[in-house]
Amino acid sequence: MNNDPKNDPKSTDRPSDLKPSRLTPGDILRVGAVGLVARRARVVLSALGIAIGIATMVAVVGLSESSRADLMARLDRLGTNLLTAEADDDGTGRPVKLPKNAVAMVERIGPVRHATATADVDARVRRSALVPEERTAGVTTQAARLDLLSALGGEVAKGGWLTEAGERLPTTVLGAVAADRLGITRTGETIMMNDVRVVVVGILEPIELVPTLDRVALVGFPAAERYFGFDGHPTTVFERSTDASVEDVRAVLARSINPGSQAGIKVSRPSDALAAKAATDEGLTTLMLGLGAVALLVGGVGVANTMVISVLERRQEIGLRRSLGATRGAIRLQFLTESLLLSGLGGVTGALLGATATYGFARAQGWTTVVPPWALAGGLAATLLIGVLAGLYPAIRASRLHPTVALHAA
Amino acid sequence: MTRLPVIELRDATKAYPGGVHALRGVNLTVAEGELLAVVGPSGSGKSTMLNVMGTLDRPTSGTVKVAGYDVSELSDARLSALRARHIGFVFQHFHLAAGRDAVDNVADGLLYAGVPLKERRARARQALAGVRLDHRFAHTPNELSGGEKQRVAIARALVGEPRLLLADEPTGALDTASGEIVMELLHELNASGTTVCVITHDHAIADSLPRRVRFKDGEIVSDSRSTPLTGDARR
Numbered sequence: 001m002n003n004d005p006k007n008d009p010k011s012t013d014r015p016s017d018l019k020p021s022r023l024t025p026g027d028i029l030r031v032g033a034v035g036l037v038a039r040r041a042r043v044v045l046s047a048l049g050i051a052i053g054i055a056t057m058v059a060v061v062g063l064s065e066s067s068r069a070d071l072m073a074r075l076d077r078l079g080t081n082l083l084t085a086e087a088d089d090d091g092t093g094r095p096v097k098l099p100k101n102a103v104a105m106v107e108r109i110g111p112v113r114h115a116t117a118t119a120d121v122d123a124r125v126r127r128s129a130l131v132p133e134e135r136t137a138g139v140t141t142q143a144a145r146l147d148l149l150s151a152l153g154g155e156v157a158k159g160g161w162l163t164e165a166g167e168r169l170p171t172t173v174l175g176a177v178a179a180d181r182l183g184i185t186r187t188g189e190t191i192m193m194n195d196v197r198v199v200v201v202g203i204l205e206p207i208e209l210v211p212t213l214d215r216v217a218l219v220g221f222p223a224a225e226r227y228f229g230f231d232g233h234p235t236t237v238f239e240r241s242t243d244a245s246v247e248d249v250r251a252v253l254a255r256s257i258n259p260g261s262q263a264g265i266k267v268s269r270p271s272d273a274l275a276a277k278a279a280t281d282e283g284l285t286t287l288m289l290g291l292g293a294v295a296l297l298v299g300g301v302g303v304a305n306t307m308v309i310s311v312l313e314r315r316q317e318i319g320l321r322r323s324l325g326a327t328r329g330a331i332r333l334q335f336l337t338e339s340l341l342l343s344g345l346g347g348v349t350g351a352l353l354g355a356t357a358t359y360g361f362a363r364a365q366g367w368t369t370v371v372p373p374w375a376l377a378g379g380l381a382a383t384l385l386i387g388v389l390a391g392l393y394p395a396i397r398a399s400r401l402h403p404t405v406a407l408h409a410a
Numbered sequence: 411m412t413r414l415p416v417i418e419l420r421d422a423t424k425a426y427p428g429g430v431h432a433l434r435g436v437n438l439t440v441a442e443g444e445l446l447a448v449v450g451p452s453g454s455g456k457s458t459m460l461n462v463m464g465t466l467d468r469p470t471s472g473t474v475k476v477a478g479y480d481v482s483e484l485s486d487a488r489l490s491a492l493r494a495r496h497i498g499f500v501f502q503h504f505h506l507a508a509g510r511d512a513v514d515n516v517a518d519g520l521l522y523a524g525v526p527l528k529e530r531r532a533r534a535r536q537a538l539a540g541v542r543l544d545h546r547f548a549h550t551p552n553e554l555s556g557g558e559k560q561r562v563a564i565a566r567a568l569v570g571e572p573r574l575l576l577a578d579e580p581t582g583a584l585d586t587a588s589g590e591i592v593m594e595l596l597h598e599l600n601a602s603g604t605t606v607c608v609i610t611h612d613h614a615i616a617d618s619l620p621r622r623v624r625f626k627d628g629e630i631v632s633d634s635r636s637t638p639l640t641g642d643a644r645r
Contacts, residue, residue: 018479018484018488018491018492018495019488019491020487020488020490020491020494020522021491021494021522021523021524022524023521023522024526024527026527027521027527030527031521034507034510037509038507038508038509316505317505317507319505320501320505321518321522322466322490322493323464323466323493323497323499324493324494324499324518324519324521324522324566325490325491325492325493325494325495325522325523326490326494326521326522327486327487327490327491327522328486328487328490329487330490330522402467403461403466403467404461404466404467407466407501407505408457
């Protein structure tokens, strides 16, 4: 009969000859994909769960980063070197008045490059003489120095800014909100301040750093004194210094303005409000990330569920593979790979969806799109982790199925 | 010329939890190149015999040697390797992968033997040609008739050139004509040197094979050989 050495049992009668072969990476992937290809609808639905979770997380991070990048760009443009010193009360409730020469005092501080001021003026603003005096439309009057606009980086939307001549005359420049509230859409119209008819010579764009100025009507210091009985004491001093010396200036600002008593002077940095906004967004981002994580978790449970069902349905296939010589490890690896592919599919889809959503929303907001690579990498890593966690139990169950039981399952 | 044993069972017993004794001390030797039937009514222990001979299950006591290896000495992983290289299975219900063509189904027979994909497919085509299905390479199981499916399954069992082919009711799900083709194939395989063991409850099929091992209640009740169809026995 067959006597060649290959088929001679005596020559192969050592258990050590029977080393199970390892599958190549290509075979592992191919075998892992077999179950997915056969059940496409189910694959799409369970991958969708993961995709939604990952898309949420990527979009949340992307949008928050895009918005922060936009905020930082704005801060950069507006500068963070602006400080304001405001008259407050002295602690006993009595209002404090800044000295008339406060601007000059501030300009004497070394690193200060530029100082200017505004002052509250007691003049009620009405649209016309026909409007009863108590209806002020929520617009107040402030006196402004001519260099205010350049110091704050503000811009005129319509008309012009106060001029050397105009600051002595009953003319005004309205903040964006003030103009809106009064219903002024073009320059040349007149409004009433107390009983004085004042001509609107300009309307400002919103001033991002000091939004309170959007709601006021600005007049010149000389005009305020002449027409509205203003005493000439500034209420708020604005100064810009070099970036590096902001903190030094901040420390001495109140003392310089009022060497006698620095109480009652509130020093602040307007850009802090914008920076704080970035921090508030962070809270919301964390919340949304949490929601995304919950979606991801639910997606993971979906994958685990799909895998458990898959193992139950494919007992005969498992039995067959065992009869073809698959080791328990090979079966475990097959189902683990399947789970990884399933969640990986969801992860990649989700990352693409999230990045697309970020791009679309950022474009609509006029932001530059920022999708941090770490968010994509993190999302995919989370996906793979979920794939392993979701697949481990079903894979172990599959590998422990006794081949005879699996083969004869109906 | 001495024929080396492919299967050796010595006092093999198999008891399942609940006191069911599927095998009660079975002694059986199958030599290289034999073609035999393990026949008996359902519940007689034939399926357990198939599982034990195919190393899918271990005996409760006694020794089982397959292709020279003592099954009790092998770990589960090594038993898997033994199946991958030396044993081919044919089942009543084919167990083909739906949605995959005949070549890929057959190539899976070599997947766990460490053969590269290209070679697996090439050998699968050869094996399919061997069962006369060379016109059905790209057909998926639901495009094949029952008999063709079983021939694909036989090709998958053979593609690794096993020493032992175990067929469990290979014609059980087929009509008479297809069943005859399948049995013809098994005879051909045996003629070319493969040891073939057919498990069946069908006495007509059993009687067409040179050796018949009859089971009843987990024991061998008879082991008969036809006179070999050689020499003066041929009429």
